[in-house]
Amino acid sequence: MLLFFSLTCSGVLFGFATIHDILLEIGAFRETCGALWDEAKPCKNQYLSLDLLFTIGTTATNFVALPAGVFLDKFGPRTTGSIAAAFVFLGVNTVGLAGIWNVSILYHIGFFLLSIGGPVVFMSIISFSNLFPKNTGLITGIVVGCFDASSIILPIFSYLYHIIQGVNFSTFFIIYSAIPLFAAVVSFTCYPNEPFNLPADADDDSQNTKDNKLYTIDYYTLTQQLKSLEFWLTVYTVSIYMLRINFFIQTVGEQTLYNTKYNVIIFGYMLPAAGIVFIPVIGYISDKKGILFAWKILYLSMFLFGILDMLSETYSNSYLNNIIIYSRYLTLVFSRPCLYSFTATYCGRMFGFDTFGTIYGLLFTLCSLVQFLQYVFSFIVEDYCNGSYFYVNLILFILHTSSFIHIILLQYRNTCIKNLSTNYDEGIYDGIVDTVKRTLKFESPSYNTTELIESEKQSLIQNNNNNENNNNNNNSYHKIITYQSTVTLHNTESLV
Numbered sequence: 272m273l274l275f276f277s278l279t280c281s282g283v284l285f286g287f288a289t290i291h292d293i294l295l296e297i298g299a300f301r302e303t304c305g306a307l308w309d310e311a312k313p314c315k316n317q318y319l320s321l322d323l324l325f326t327i328g329t330t331a332t333n334f335v336a337l338p339a340g341v342f343l344d345k346f347g348p349r350t351t352g353s354i355a356a357a358f359v360f361l362g363v364n365t366v367g368l369a370g371i372w373n374v375s376i377l378y379h380i381g382f383f384l385l386s387i388g389g390p391v392v393f394m395s396i397i398s399f400s401n402l403f404p405k406n407t408g409l410i411t412g413i414v415v416g417c418f419d420a421s422s423i424i425l426p427i428f429s430y431l432y433h434i435i436q437g438v439n440f441s442t443f444f445i446i447y448s449a450i451p452l453f454a455a456v457v458s459f460t461c462y463p464n465e466p467f468n469l470p471a472d473a474d475d476d477s478q479n480t481k482d483n484k485l486y487t488i489d490y491y492t493l494t495q496q497l498k499s500l501e502f503w504l505t506v507y508t509v510s511i512y513m514l515r516i517n518f519f520i521q522t523v524g525e526q527t528l529y530n531t532k533y534n535v536i537i538f539g540y541m542l543p544a545a546g547i548v549f550i551p552v553i554g555y556i557s558d559k560k561g562i563l564f565a566w567k568i569l570y571l572s573m574f575l576f577g578i579l580d581m582l583s584e585t586y587s588n589s590y591l592n593n594i595i596i597y598s599r600y601l602t603l604v605f606s607r608p609c610l611y612s613f614t615a616t617y618c619g620r621m622f623g624f625d626t627f628g629t630i631y632g633l634l635f636t637l638c639s640l641v642q643f644l645q646y647v648f649s650f651i652v653e654d655y656c657n658g659s660y661f662y663v664n665l666i667l668f669i670l671h672t673s674s675f676i677h678i679i680l681l682q683y684r685n686t687c688i689k690n691l692s693t694n695y696d697e698g699i700y701d702g703i704v705d706t707v708k709r710t711l712k713f714e715s716p717s718y719n720t721t722e723l724i725e726s727e728k729q730s731l732i733q734n735n736n737n738n739e740n741n742n743n744n745n746n747s748y749h750k751i752i753t754y755q756s757t758v759t760l761h762n763t764e765s766l767v
Contacts, residue, residue: 272461273396276352276454277417279424280359281393284328284386286425288523289539290440291321292532293429297440300324300375315653319646322521324378326646328386329517333639335387339394340632347465352395352458358388359451363444370441392454393418394631397615398466398624408557408616412550415612419546426539466624486684489623496622496630504677505617508566510638511670512573512610518645518667519580519603525652526583526660527596538600545604553612562620563681565613569606570671570678576602577668584661 294300295313300321304314343351362384369377393414400410428443488499496502519526520542527534556565579599586592615631622630648663656662 272457273399274413274417276356276457277393277396277414278421279450280356280421280454281389281418282421283359283363283389283424284325284332284382284422285419285520285542286422286539287325287328288520288535289426289429291524293432293440294321294378297370298373299370299378302375319649319653320375322649323646324382325517325521326642326649327379328382329521329645330639330642331383331386332390333513333635333642335391336394336635336639337629337632338636339387339391340628340630342628343391343394343466343632344626344628347463348395348398349459349462349464352392352462353455355388355391355395356451356455356458358384359392360388360448360455362386362388363448363451367441367444367448370439370444388451389421390418390635394628395458395462397619397631398627401467401624406554406558407619408612409550409554411616411619412553412557412608412612415608415615416546416550416553418611419608420543422546423540423543426536426543429539466627487621487623489621489625491622493626493629496626497633500680501621502630502634504680505614506634506637508674508677509610509614509634510641511667511674512569512606513638514641514644515573515576515667515671516603516607516610517642518648518663519599521645522649522652522660525658534596534600537597538604541600541604542607546608549605549608553609556609557613557616562613562617563678563685565609566617566678566681569609569613570675572602572606572609573671576606577664577671580664580668581661584659 295317300317301313303316303320339351339355362381365377365381365384367381369375369381396414397411400407400414403410424447428440428447431443432438432440488496488501491499523538524535527538556568576599579595579602583592583595583599586595614634618631618634619627652658652660652663
């Protein structure tokens with residue numbers, strides 16, 4: 272049932288490309304054309320108005336994440352999920368009424384409600400993956416896959432509109448509103464009041480092989496986490512990836528230069544299908560290869576997408592163009608579920624689930640501010656580049672290339688920790704690590720870390736003095752020194 276709600280309510284907005292032409296056909300925003308409006312040939316202002324509609328929607332989707340995350344941390348999945356589904360219900364109905372009454376402002380209101388309600392439906396069930404601690408990456412991938420696949424709703428509306436003659440397009444929205452209404456009722460009556468936390472003995476370190484461990488800062492206070500380099504580089508990386516993906520979804524029709532109408536329809540179905548098809552791959556990467564490896568895969572996929580972006584116009588009149596088109600589609604529809612799944616998994620493992628709502632919410636709220644560049648880029652293309660997307664895509668490619676610094680940071684931290692943490696008595700050491708982490712987490716930021724570790728070290732040495740195996744004593748002592756160095760590494764941002 273949870274997956275059904277994610278599939279039908281969370282990412283409806285992202286199927287927008289497939290109803291773009293239908294909205295033009297039924298006269299959405301025709302008043303922006305004035306006397307120039309022609310049903311057979313929409314004006315430039317209509318195109319820009321629809322681009323703005325999608326930009327506002329995607330921006331609101333991310334901007335609402337912070338208040339929604341704080342709300343989720345405070346009130347839990349039940350209240351959050353039911354309110355979010357209610358917003359989707361209102362949004363779907365408002366879009367339907369916009370078409371019936373031909374009031375353009377209602378499109379903005381309706382898609383805005385969809386954009387702030389849908390993703391919160393998704394956020395409210397992420398913690399449910401912790402019910403399966405050995406497969407959190409896979410379960411998160413399934414939830415994210417359903418989120419991606421939910422963009423199939425609008426393509427289905429488009430398909431039905433074209434095969435059923437004489438039906439008002441708005442009718443589909445009105446009928447569909449029964450589903451989010453049902454989701455609101457089930458959320459309110461069945462969801463738990465508190466999110467599910469990952470068991471202490473089933474975190475990332477125990478799920479992956481030692482070579483794929485991810486160091487974490489889950490024991491930092493929220494303030495320390497928000498000041499960390501890890502958080503801000505994640506903001507930069509995710510915002511750039513999201514901008515590239517959403518900008519292409521918004522302008523796929525204009526950027527597809529060969530057999531446009533047919534290829535855009537194909538893309539409209541590839542986008543949601545990929546969210547389901549790539550679930551096993553995404554789950555395998557997250558759970559078996561580690562989240563650092565996952566970021567590398569995502570970076571390479573988006574890098575390839577950027578290369579294909581620029582080649583698409585270079586070979587626009589060549590037989591290679593069709594190959595380039597579908598290669599672009601494939602890399603993007605793979606990258607999108609990876610982005611949302613890896614980001615959710617990374618935030619949970621790196622920062623912990625006690626602060627997950629706030630961290631995840633602020634991350635996407637900050638990313639939303641960058642999404643306004645979608646409209647700016649569209650304006651530049653229309654007014655200064657004569658319809659060419661080459662230079663805008665080049666700028667996006669350069670920005671993406673610079674995001675590699677995030678991977679360098681994670682790789683450097685992990686490499687340092689691996690070099691410091693070889694050959695240890697895992698049972699003894701893990702107990703002390705847990706004590707140190709819990710103390711660092713709940714004590715004030717001014718707590719003396721060195722004194723804490725020294726106290727734990729002396730306690731261990733005293734206990735081990737009665738142990739006949741001196742090798743184990745030396746090994747355990749070595750590990751305390753190792754962890755002291757590790758804590759120092761975590762708290763020294765100047766190392767990078």
